[in-house]
Amino acid sequence: MDMKLAVIGGDGTGPEVVAEGLKVLKAVAKKEGFTYTTKNFDVSGDRYLARGGDPKQPSIEVISEAEIAELRAFDAIYLGAVGHPDVAPGILEKGLLLKARFDLDQYINLRPVRLYPGVPCPLAGKAPDDIDFIVVRENTEDLYFGGGGFLRKNTPQEVATQEMIATRFGVERCLRYAFELTRQRKAAGYPGRLTLVAKVNVLTYAHSLWERAFHEIGKADYPDVERDYNHVDACCMWFVKNPEHYDVIVTPNMFGDIITDLAAMIQGGMGVAAGGNINPEPDGVSMFEPIGGSAPKYTGKNVINPIAAIAAMAMLLRETGRKLNDPKIAAAGDRVEKAIMATTPKMKTQSAGKMGYSTTQVGDLVCEAL
Ligand code: IPM
Numbered sequence: 001m002d003m004k005l006a007v008i009g010g011d012g013t014g015p016e017v018v019a020e021g022l023k024v025l026k027a028v029a030k031k032e033g034f035t036y037t038t039k040n041f042d043v044s045g046d047r048y049l050a051r052g053g054d055p056k057q058p059s060i061e062v063i064s065e066a067e068i069a070e071l072r073a074f075d076a077i078y079l080g081a082v083g084h085p086d087v088a089p090g091i092l093e094k095g096l097l098l099k100a101r102f103d104l105d106q107y108i109n110l111r112p113v114r115l116y117p118g119v120p121c122p123l124a125g126k127a128p129d130d131i132d133f134i135v136v137r138e139n140t141e142d143l144y145f146g147g148g149g150f151l152r153k154n155t156p157q158e159v160a161t162q163e164m165i166a167t168r169f170g171v172e173r174c175l176r177y178a179f180e181l182t183r184q185r186k187a188a189g190y191p192g193r194l195t196l197v198a199k200v201n202v203l204t205y206a207h208s209l210w211e212r213a214f215h216e217i218g219k220a221d222y223p224d225v226e227r228d229y230n231h232v233d234a235c236c237m238w239f240v241k242n243p244e245h246y247d248v249i250v251t252p253n254m255f256g257d258i259i260t261d262l263a264a265m266i267q268g269g270m271g272v273a274a275g276g277n278i279n280p281e282p283d284g285v286s287m288f289e290p291i292g293g294s295a296p297k298y299t300g301k302n303v304i305n306p307i308a309a310i311a312a313m314a315m316l317l318r319e320t321g322r323k324l325n326d327p328k329i330a331a332a333g334d335r336v337e338k339a340i341m342a343t344t345p346k347m348k349t350q351s352a353g354k355m356g357y358s359t360t361q362v363g364d365l366v367c368e369a370l
């Protein structure tokens with residue numbers, strides 16, 4: 001059976017790094033012996049502008065309903081980057097990335113935080129063994145659902161509200177995913193510790209729901225998983241001081257957004273950080289991306305680091321292999337990650353333009369290491 005992949009290169013350096021991920025896919029598919037098809041979706045800031053979209057405010061759709069409907073038929077989506085220097089912030093992010101997350105109900109945002117060998121770490125004295133955890137960020141609720149509004153807008157008496165929601169349903173499905181993942185990791189030799197990161201001392205309604213659900217579900221169904229709790233501010237402190245404490249973190253959407261940028265830095269920067277927007281249901285379609293932006297100043301120069309995009313491909317293969325019950329595809333994911341770990345020590349740094357290799361050369365090195 002062919003694995004069916006939708007590809008959205010997107011903006012800026014997105015298409016360049018996606019090309020390297022696809023190059024690695026081609027090589028690993030041959031080695032593991034599976035077949036796949038890809039279809040490109042031309043969804044980007046350039047297309048939005050070319051179709052007459054207003055650069056200042058959302059005017060036309062960035063991705064159409066028909067395209068979203070079409071995406072549902074794929075096994076996975078591979079995304080490059082969203083963000084265009086001539087389009088006001090928010091238009092493309094909401095019009096494409098957040099829309100896909102919500103419409104396709106990708107309710108888990110999964111962010112592995114792993115310091116690969118040879119990657120410079122800004123924390124003194126920390127080695128790959130110390131930074132190896134994974135963040136499970138809820139991806140459809142919290143401050144991101146879009147509720148709120150203005151009163152007396154543009155007057156000195158303006159009032160603006162932005163609402164945070166937590167539903168038992170949304171929180172529970174995210175927690176269960178995180179508990180399952182922690183249990184699986186424990187079987188693979190990790191500590192089996194799940195840390196809830198929230199702010200229960202201030203957000204006494206929404207995060208009370210999180211806390212109660214966390215302990216109820218953990219106690220009833222996952223007694224083998226150690227339950228741990230950190231306030232979000234303390235978590236930022238520990239990321240820098242004792243990252244080795246963490247195994248799996250589960251957290252609401254907004255805090256997850258913030259702590260995963262900090263986490264990306266301790267794993268060596270945006271050049272290496274990958275993420276998945278996952279709908280774990282049997283018919284769900286998940287989307288994988290390097291978490292960095294479109295890097296307009298590096299676009300077209302063949303200097304951007306493709307490791308994050310290749311790591312996103314490794315995640316895509318592992319998740320899709322599991323979903324399709326195809327061990328070859330899952331094995332390809334592991335193989336790509338091992339090849340990344342054989343490549344990073346050869347690179348000078350993980351920063352664009354300072355890798356000692358071009359974008360395409362890094363892709364070639366990973367292919368050779370497969
Ligand atoms: C991320 C990004 C997005 C988010 C933006 C681009 C809307 O920062 O994927 O973390 O806030 O979720």
Ligand code: MG
Pocket residue numbers: 257258261
């Ligand atoms: Mg973010």
